[in-house]
Amino acid sequence: xxxxxxxxxxxxxxxxxxxxxxxxxxxxxxxxxxxxxxxxxxxxxxxxxxxxxxxxxxxxxxxxxxxxxxxxxxxxxxxxxxxxxxxxxxxxxxxxxxxxxxxxxxxxxxxxxxxxxxxxxxxxxxxxxxxxxxxxxxxxxxxxxxxxxxxxxxxxxxxxxxxxxxxxxxxxxxxxxxxxxxxxxxxxxxxxxxxxxxxxxxxxxxxxxxxxxxxxxxxxxxxxxxxxxxxxxxxxxxxxxxxxxxxxxxxxxxxxxxxxxxxxxxxxxxxxxxxxxxxxxxxxxxxxxxxxxxxxxxxxxxxxxxxxxxxxxxxxxxxxxxxxxxxxx
Amino acid sequence: xxxxxxxxxxxxxxxxxxxxxxxxxxxxxxxxxxxxxxxxxxxxxxxxxxxxxxxxxxxxxxxxxxxxxxxxxxxxxxxxxxxxxxxxxxxxxxxxxxxxxxxxxxxxxxxxxxxxxxxxxxxxxxxxxxxxxxxxxxxxxxxxxxxxxxxxxxxxxxxxxxxxxxxxxxxxxxxxxxxxxxxxxxxxxxxxxxxxxxxxxxxxxxxxxxxxxxxxxxxxxxxxxxxxxxxxxxxxxxxxxxxxxxxxxxxxxxxxxxxxxxxxxxxxxxxxxxxxxxxxxxxxxxxxxxxxxxxxxxxxxxxxxxxxxxxxxxxxxxxxxxxxxxxxx
Numbered sequence: 001x002x003x004x005x006x007x008x009x010x011x012x013x014x015x016x017x018x019x020x021x022x023x024x025x026x027x028x029x030x031x032x033x034x035x036x037x038x039x040x041x042x043x044x045x046x047x048x049x050x051x052x053x054x055x056x057x058x059x060x061x062x063x064x065x066x067x068x069x070x071x072x073x074x075x076x077x078x079x080x081x082x083x084x085x086x087x088x089x090x091x092x093x094x095x096x097x098x099x100x101x102x103x104x105x106x107x108x109x110x111x112x113x114x115x116x117x118x119x120x121x122x123x124x125x126x127x128x129x130x131x132x133x134x135x136x137x138x139x140x141x142x143x144x145x146x147x148x149x150x151x152x153x154x155x156x157x158x159x160x161x162x163x164x165x166x167x168x169x170x171x172x173x174x175x176x177x178x179x180x181x182x183x184x185x186x187x188x189x190x191x192x193x194x195x196x197x198x199x200x201x202x203x204x205x206x207x208x209x210x211x212x213x214x215x216x217x218x219x220x221x222x223x224x225x226x227x228x229x230x231x232x233x234x235x236x237x238x239x240x241x242x243x244x245x246x247x248x249x250x251x252x253x254x255x256x257x258x259x260x261x262x263x264x265x266x267x268x269x270x271x272x273x274x275x276x277x278x279x280x281x282x283x284x285x286x287x288x289x290x291x292x293x294x295x296x297x298x299x300x301x302x303x304x305x306x307x308x309x310x311x312x313x314x315x316x317x318x319x320x321x322x323x324x325x326x327x328x329x
Numbered sequence: 330x331x332x333x334x335x336x337x338x339x340x341x342x343x344x345x346x347x348x349x350x351x352x353x354x355x356x357x358x359x360x361x362x363x364x365x366x367x368x369x370x371x372x373x374x375x376x377x378x379x380x381x382x383x384x385x386x387x388x389x390x391x392x393x394x395x396x397x398x399x400x401x402x403x404x405x406x407x408x409x410x411x412x413x414x415x416x417x418x419x420x421x422x423x424x425x426x427x428x429x430x431x432x433x434x435x436x437x438x439x440x441x442x443x444x445x446x447x448x449x450x451x452x453x454x455x456x457x458x459x460x461x462x463x464x465x466x467x468x469x470x471x472x473x474x475x476x477x478x479x480x481x482x483x484x485x486x487x488x489x490x491x492x493x494x495x496x497x498x499x500x501x502x503x504x505x506x507x508x509x510x511x512x513x514x515x516x517x518x519x520x521x522x523x524x525x526x527x528x529x530x531x532x533x534x535x536x537x538x539x540x541x542x543x544x545x546x547x548x549x550x551x552x553x554x555x556x557x558x559x560x561x562x563x564x565x566x567x568x569x570x571x572x573x574x575x576x577x578x579x580x581x582x583x584x585x586x587x588x589x590x591x592x593x594x595x596x597x598x599x600x601x602x603x604x605x606x607x608x609x610x611x612x613x614x615x616x617x618x619x620x621x622x623x624x625x626x627x628x629x630x631x632x633x634x635x636x637x638x639x640x641x642x643x644x645x646x647x648x649x650x651x652x653x654x655x656x657x658x
Contacts, residue, residue, distance in 0.1 A: 029556070030480070030560070031405045031409060032373050032374060032375040032409045032411070033373070034371040034373055034374075034474075035373075036371055037369065038366050042366065045364060046451065048453045049420075049421060049453045051457045054458070090376055090377070090378035092378060092380050121374065122376060124377045126378050127380070128380045128462060129460060130458070131459045135378070135419035135464045137374075137417055145365075149359055150355075150360070151355070216360065227358070231359070
């Protein structure tokens, strides 16, 4: 088949297989999906949009764009302690996305929806004279009133971060072909971390059980810590020396002329999709044990106190951060 | 404030008021919304996207773009027999949409969400180097398993259409400044019909009570009748002489050199956002009475029979329609 695919052919061939077995979706031939009530549970809903040239590179392969779109939304579910359930997708295709690109996009969705256990429930597909633009509305479940919120951190809480921070930022530079001074293999590893976030779903049950508050880090560790502080009405201290770093990020940091500035760069770069959470000192060991059990690194990086704002320190000294993380506007 | 608004300022000032009073939305400061279970009800979800230059004109005022976006989604809820509940919004703003345009957009949402009884639950706002692109995920309720589906029309059913057909098509021409030969007042009326669909929510209870199947007409009467026929596994006969027309559309038709071609044009133009439904002959009077009660015009335009496809007739003769309605791709 040549020429740009029409909407109906694309839905039937590309998308309908992603809804197979989901009674909610009516085979994608209806105007809407119907989600039956699940007494005792709340439906957790989040919606993120991505634009070519803003959230991903024009050179990124379509299957990885699709997987990133799904994963940035799954990262929200993970931070909220929710079990993945389903999603709606709206895509605006530029004319240069023909069948091969669209099928690669669907293949990426198929791979990750199988991996993370959710199905396509519906959406819309349209044409655009502009860049590829897509939004995904994701659905998950928590037991009633058990969503882990941003508001809830308390003075005295320990602040922890999953995985490693700064790889998404260095990965974006690498993916753009800008050398960060690392070996080719490390640069590829970093670019992969930028293109494919790791939603920390393995921690969701433990977050529900123990965390007072949580959110995922998309705009940068400091910017997102600030959101948690504001929502909870507390102040946070973040010690950048305790920020967990990957081997490539640590190697990059070791070469930096100004270590403090480099740490701030990693803490404000964004695209981490790690989870920052607040837990009482009493519950921290149980959360750390659950993370170990799930194979997810979890490191204390600071604490909450009565007050406001985020105080950032390096080597015991306060560091002024002029611009708290990259802000997607 | 000058310059393009940042995401957080825009959410706090423009969007948070739209979520006021909705406990689900946590004041838009969290990563997700939480929808409590409502035993005995299904959550009906639909998602439509719009792109500047494809679904609306670059000259359309931002408040009307917002209201159209909300209304095309409400039209889906109406056709499914669902009660409006809430929505998620993703918007990609071009750089030339500053505070005044965004505030007009929010004002349009505020006006129509109050009119139709729903609230903003969450979403995402991003920048784009391309045209204004937005998607809306809408939520409604029906009693459990009572969503009016596309699949369900039966041989012998009467096919009916709400309102009038073809105004959206003539309105698009008028909005583009192309004369359709009508008076200035009629041209303005038609353009308004293009810019502001009328979701037929007043009919939702009656559709749930009586209709075997329904959908809303966005791609064109014939194209959408074809979708209903396919989903239901029946054939449809549509008599274009019975297609309900507004006074401006009837005036336009009266001047047409080829009446049959003009009728087909109106039936394939799209952007109607009227409801086409199938009902048994026994139940048709009750549905018609409910429509009268709700102040919504409802006219029989054909019938369903065993078979497949849509047979279109004018003056008792079959008309071949080469292209079954404008297809948004």
